[in-house]
Amino acid sequence: MKTIVIGVIGADVHAVGNKIIEYTLINAGYNVVNIGVLSSQEDFINAAIETDANLILVSSLYGHGEIDCRGMREKCIESGIENILLYVGGNIVVGKQDFSHVKKIFLDMGFNRVFPPGTPIDNAMADIQEDLGE
Amino acid sequence: MGNYLLIDFGSTFTKLCAINTEAEDLLGTASDFTTVDSDISIGYHKALNKLFKEIGNTIEFDQVIACSSAAGGLKMAAIGLVEELTVEAAKRVCLGAGAKVDLILSHHINKSEVKKIIEKKIDIILLAGGADGGNTECVLFNAEILGKMGIKIPIIFAGNKSVQDEIQDVFTKYEMDGYICDNVMPKINVLYIDSARDKIRDIFLKKIIEAKGIKRIENEIDQVILPTPNAVLEAAKLLSEGYLNESGYGDLVVVDIGGATTDMYSICNSTRRSDVLIHGLEEPFAKRTVEGDLGMRYSAPGIIKSLTKQEVEYINMEKEVDIEKEVNLRFNNVKSLPQNVHDEFIDQFLAEMCAYRAMHRHCGRIEEVFTPMGVVYNQIGKDLTEIKYIIGTGGVVINSKKQTKILARTTNILHNKAELRPSRPNLMVDQSYIMASMGLLSQKEPLIALKILKKYIKKIR
Numbered sequence: 190m191k192t193i194v195i196g197v198i199g200a201d202v203h204a205v206g207n208k209i210i211e212y213t214l215i216n217a218g219y220n221v222v223n224i225g226v227l228s229s230q231e232d233f234i235n236a237a238i239e240t241d242a243n244l245i246l247v248s249s250l251y252g253h254g255e256i257d258c259r260g261m262r263e264k265c266i267e268s269g270i271e272n273i274l275l276y277v278g279g280n281i282v283v284g285k286q287d288f289s290h291v292k293k294i295f296l297d298m299g300f301n302r303v304f305p306p307g308t309p310i311d312n313a314m315a316d317i318q319e320d321l322g323e
Numbered sequence: 324m325g326n327y328l329l330i331d332f333g334s335t336f337t338k339l340c341a342i343n344t345e346a347e348d349l350l351g352t353a354s355d356f357t358t359v360d361s362d363i364s365i366g367y368h369k370a371l372n373k374l375f376k377e378i379g380n381t382i383e384f385d386q387v388i389a390c391s392s393a394a395g396g397l398k399m400a401a402i403g404l405v406e407e408l409t410v411e412a413a414k415r416v417c418l419g420a421g422a423k424v425d426l427i428l429s430h431h432i433n434k435s436e437v438k439k440i441i442e443k444k445i446d447i448i449l450l451a452g453g454a455d456g457g458n459t460e461c462v463l464f465n466a467e468i469l470g471k472m473g474i475k476i477p478i479i480f481a482g483n484k485s486v487q488d489e490i491q492d493v494f495t496k497y498e499m500d501g502y503i504c505d506n507v508m509p510k511i512n513v514l515y516i517d518s519a520r521d522k523i524r525d526i527f528l529k530k531i532i533e534a535k536g537i538k539r540i541e542n543e544i545d546q547v548i549l550p551t552p553n554a555v556l557e558a559a560k561l562l563s564e565g566y567l568n569e570s571g572y573g574d575l576v577v578v579d580i581g582g583a584t585t586d587m588y589s590i591c592n593s594t595r596r597s598d599v600l601i602h603g604l605e606e607p608f609a610k611r612t613v614e615g616d617l618g619m620r621y622s623a624p625g626i627i628k629s630l631t632k633q634e635v636e637y638i639n640m641e642k643e644v645d646i647e648k649e650v651n652l653r654f655n656n657v658k659s660l661p662q663n664v665h666d667e668f669i670d671q672f673l674a675e676m677c678a679y680r681a682m683h684r685h686c687g688r689i690e691e692v693f694t695p696m697g698v699v700y701n702q703i704g705k706d707l708t709e710i711k712y713i714i715g716t717g718g719v720v721i722n723s724k725k726q727t728k729i730l731a732r733t734t735n736i737l738h739n740k741a742e743l744r745p746s747r748p749n750l751m752v753d754q755s756y757i758m759a760s761m762g763l764l765s766q767k768e769p770l771i772a773l774k775i776l777k778k779y780i781k782k783i784r
Binding site: 190192200201202203220222224225226227231232235236238239240241242251252 | 404405407408409452453454456457458459460508510511512600602692693694695696699701
């Protein structure tokens with residue numbers, strides 16, 4: 190069974206979407222490790238190491254995603270999980286910015302996939318299954 | 324059941340406590356220096372003679388049980404994967420079992436770290452790593468290197484259950500003294516203490532006692548059943564929770580300031596509030612922390628080491644002492660007792676420092692986080708603000724003329740909002756020095772132990 194670490198990064202307390210993601214991924218047959226809201230980069234990485242996770246799925250809904258996610262890939266490399274998949278999704282920047290521009294920022298940061306605001310988790314499922322080889 | 328003799332072989336003192344179960348009362352207490360280096364029975368017999376003198380005549384005991392922290396206590400190494408998770412979980416299990424954690428190792432361990440296990444004369448190793456179903460590679464590597472390096476002391480494996488069989492194979496291959504237990508962290512941030520703790524107690528009972536020189540008086544005592552700190556933890560739990568119809572005191576904290584360490588115990592849930600978010604590894608309901616650098620004699624220099632030069636000078640100026648000289652005097656003569664007002668003054672000051680700093684490390688923290696949805700409270704560690712009782716024990720507290728001042732140092736005297744220290748507790752003292760003994764008795768006669776604890780632990784005079 191593949192393991193996915195999920196949580197909401199930074200000073201962000203949006204708990205509802207987090208629960209929906211957990212529910213959906215469990216139903217799809219994944220081992221889900223939900224570290225919840227107000228989580229730091231280190232919380233995600235530590236949980237991924239202990240659980241031997243294949244994917245870290247970062248949610249951010251309050252617009253500060255860019256600041257909160259900066260340097261996360263570098264920390265994964267330092268922590269010995271350089272090959273882990275990193276996804277990010279939600280309202281990751283403030284306001285209605287051009288998404289192709291936003292996407293590029295996060296891809297440059299080392300995220301493997303970046304999802305625009307309002308993407309239901311079901312729509313992301315195809316990508317997850319493809320990346321995890323199922 | 325009649326008369327019980329309860330013994331606590333401490334690092335400095337051997338303390339005896341006689342009780343009668345029909346009267347549900349203490350018959351007497353006595354103590355003398357622990358003589359573990361020569362023959363532990365010498366100090367024991369001296370104390371026993373004092374006890375008989377106090378009682379007035381020689382009595383027969385139906386049961387003699389003991390706890391021990393003599394000869395350095397139970398020394399353990401905690402090995403895990405990530406510092407904040409399985410390493411911390413392993414450490415908490417060791418402390419909860421009454422051990423001293425002399426070595427903490429994380430991730431893949433190396434040969435020089437394994438050598439330290441030998442150099443530090445570790446008694447038991449607790450090997451953890453990986454949530455259940457999680458990382459397996461690291462613990463296997465660590466077990467393998469321990470085996471290759473010829474480690475023969477008891478090793479408890481309490482990591483990812485998925486590799487229990489492979490770990491057992493490593494134990495067999497290298498003829499190691501290995502034991503398999505349930506994972507100390509089966510899921511992220513979930514702590515599971517019981518299985519590994521019981522195994523530690525078990526090994527302590529069967530193997531460690533012998534190594535600590537207590538075997539010599541085995542024919543005079545029935546059983547050594549617990550490491551001393553574990554006995555104190557049991558007493559604290561009993562006094563908090565109550566037993567049958569005898570009610571307990573509710574949430575409480577015990578501060579034990581000794582010669583080598585300052586131990587702090589809290590019996591309560593992480594928080595009573597519903598408006599906080601708890602972060603990090605789950606906290607044990609009965610939590611023990613040990614500060615190896617805070618103590619009145621062996622560890623007195625540690626108190627000063629944590630201060631800056633300016634702080635030391637300020638203390639010297641304000642108190643009109645040479646504090647560095649004073650701590651070194653105590654370190655070089657660990658059996659010294661206060662001879663005059665000046666000695667008492669210094670001991671009082673050091674005890675206050677121990678209490679303050681030990682609580683600083685034991686209690687939780689809270690921070691206000693400003694989010695677009697308003698202020699939320701983020702808590703790490705245990706919230707002790709609503710604690711009802713703080714109980715002081717250990718020679719310096721019991722003999723102090725200003726007990727209130729020592730125990731008050733555990734409360735939030737500096738009004739630091741971020742530290743979740745007790746706010747308005749009742750201050751109590753274990754004036755007859757019976758907590759460890761009653762922890763022992765609680766394993767046989769919990770109701771009587773509770774009644775005696777409630778009778779003899781007193782509000783500060």
